[in-house]
Amino acid sequence: PDHPAEPWRIKMVEPIRTTTREHREEALRAAGWNPCLLRSDDVYIDLFTDSGTSAMSDRQWSALMRGDEAYAGARSFYLFEEAVRGHYGYEHVIPVHQGRGGENILSRCLIRPGSHVPGNMYFPSTRAHQELNGATFHDVIIDEAHDAAGEHPFKGNVDLAKLQAVIAEHGAAIPYVSLAATVNMAGGQPISVANLTAACDLAHAHGIPVFLDTARAVENAWFVKQREPGWAHRSIADILLALCAPTDGAVMSAKKDCLANIGGWIALRDPDLAEQARGLVLLFEGLHTYGGMAGRDMEAIAQGITESVDEHHIRARIAQIEYLGHRLDTAGVPIVHPVGGHCVCVDATAVLAHLPRTELPGQTLAAAVYLEGGVRGVERGTVSAGRDPATGENRYPPLEFLRLAIPRRVYTQSHIDHVADTLVRVHKNRHDITHGLTFTHEPPHLRFFQARFAPT
Numbered sequence: 001p002d003h004p005a006e007p008w009r010i011k012m013v014e015p016i017r018t019t020t021r022e023h024r025e026e027a028l029r030a031a032g033w034n035p036c037l038l039r040s041d042d043v044y045i046d047l048f049t050d051s052g053t054s055a056m057s058d059r060q061w062s063a064l065m066r067g068d069e070a071y072a073g074a075r076s077f078y079l080f081e082e083a084v085r086g087h088y089g090y091e092h093v094i095p096v097h098q099g100r101g102g103e104n105i106l107s108r109c110l111i112r113p114g115s116h117v118p119g120n121m122y123f124p125s126t127r128a129h130q131e132l133n134g135a136t137f138h139d140v141i142i143d144e145a146h147d148a149a150g151e152h153p154f155k156g157n158v159d160l161a162k163l164q165a166v167i168a169e170h171g172a173a174i175p176y177v178s179l180a181a182t183v184n185m186a187g188g189q190p191i192s193v194a195n196l197t198a199a200c201d202l203a204h205a206h207g208i209p210v211f212l213d214t215a216r217a218v219e220n221a222w223f224v225k226q227r228e229p230g231w232a233h234r235s236i237a238d239i240l241l242a243l244c245a246p247t248d249g250a251v252m253s254a255k256k257d258c259l260a261n262i263g264g265w266i267a268l269r270d271p272d273l274a275e276q277a278r279g280l281v282l283l284f285e286g287l288h289t290y291g292g293m294a295g296r297d298m299e300a301i302a303q304g305i306t307e308s309v310d311e312h313h314i315r316a317r318i319a320q321i322e323y324l325g326h327r328l329d330t331a332g333v334p335i336v337h338p339v340g341g342h343c344v345c346v347d348a349t350a351v352l353a354h355l356p357r358t359e360l361p362g363q364t365l366a367a368a369v370y371l372e373g374g375v376r377g378v379e380r381g382t383v384s385a386g387r388d389p390a391t392g393e394n395r396y397p398p399l400e401f402l403r404l405a406i407p408r409r410v411y412t413q414s415h416i417d418h419v420a421d422t423l424v425r426v427h428k429n430r431h432d433i434t435h436g437l438t439f440t441h442e443p444p445h446l447r448f449f450q451a452r453f454a455p456t
């Protein structure tokens with residue numbers, strides 16, 4: 001696929017600069033071989049995350065000037081509430097400062113020690129809050145999701161037999177089913193409307209609610225439109241509503257699809273659960289009409305939601321990522337297939353097949369790519385998976401990759417080509433990487449953010 005012609009022109013620029021390899025070696029050593037600890041000034045192309053890193057439009061920037069900073073009942077909240085209701089279809093909209101604020105509150109409302117929560121693959125912050133409140137997470141995603149090279153069009157799908165089995169074994173102890181659209185840790189893979197609906201029907205048949213992580217549900221809607229029979233002629237906005245319709249609520253990080261730099265929400269149908277959640281917002285986020293956001297942030301999100309479902313925007317957004325995936329494919333760099341909605345994921349166990357999993361190939365590849373081209377990605381493998389709370393042992397997930405997450409409306413084709421050229425060089429010289437990494441400092445929670453490493 002060709003690189004898309006961007007459906008925007010640049011009105012403001014933020015200078016970035018390349019660095020020398022010597023500079024990067026010094027910076028990485030100071031960062032304990034953890035790209036998460038690098039200063040952004042030392043990064044040329046920052047693909048650490050698509051979360052909060054998108055460029056806002058002139059309409060969003062001008063909306064900031066309309067921010068109502070009233071403590072209670074701000075105009076900006078009602079605009080935000082209406083945008084969420086209209087696009088996601090839930091009645092009760094509860095603001096939080098970002099996604100994990102919602103994960104904290106939903107988990108505290110519904111999980112008790114001994115709970116069991118099924119979901120389509122784990123996400124570190126989501127599972128951390130489930131485990132912190134005493135739940136055991138059960139992965140009920142289809143087997144194909146764990147196979148990097150497989151081409152299944154909806155790797156985010158739930159294996160209904162697996163879900164049924166968890167319900168049969170733990171039914172009464174399941175407070176809710178926790179699904180995501182798309183599935184980040186599978187490589188930004190979508191779930192189909194049919195499968196999501198079937199999973200909800202199965203859960204509801206046992207009186208179990210389903211909550212959806214909608215951080216990238218617009219990207220998911222795009223894949224439904226392209227791949228799921230019967231949806232090709234429906235608008236992205238309609239498909240987004242259809243994804244949310246069978247679920248009981250959603251947790252949202254507004255830092256992804258919504259083109260905002262901060263913010264989020266919990267969206268619910270049940271008024272009593274909504275009241276309980278608002279009570280915890282008062283404790284952890286702020287008032288229930290701002291939830292840790294400034295009025296201007298809610299203005300930017302309301303406008304960003306409208307822009308996010310524009311078909312010219314989402315088509316170009318996805319096409320840029322497919323372009324990068326295609327460049328790596330044609331160069332023989334092993335990546336997760338199909339290419340996901342927000343990232344290209346390089347299969348570190350394939351590139352560094354000569355390193356044992358105990359030497360952290362994903363983290364090693366992240367360091368090598370930064371050194372080679374000033375490109376920052378993030379490890380999504382053993383380091384991210386953390387330790388099993390029951391045994392204290394490292395969990396070695398089947399997928400171990402370097403995620404290259406692409407911010408929205410930020411990088412142009414020449415930047416993407418720089419990334420591709422960097423990966424091609426690292427892959428060509430992969431046997432020069434003779435050692436992996438080992439922890440020198442390992443924090444207890446979400447360790448990949450703050451961990452420090454040294455070459456083995």
Ligand SMILES: CC1=C(O)/C(=C\N=C(/Cc2ccc(O)c(F)c2)C(=O)O)C(COP(=O)(O)O)=CN1
Pocket residue numbers: 048049050051098099100101123124125126180184213215253254255264384405446
């Ligand atoms: C599907 C989903 C996310 O992708 C997500 C965040 N994502 C990040 C940041 C990040 C990165 C790595 C991690 O191991 C992680 F724990 C979080 C990312 O880059 O992908 C959140 C949480 O939303 P917050 O970031 O607004 O609180 C909830 N759900």
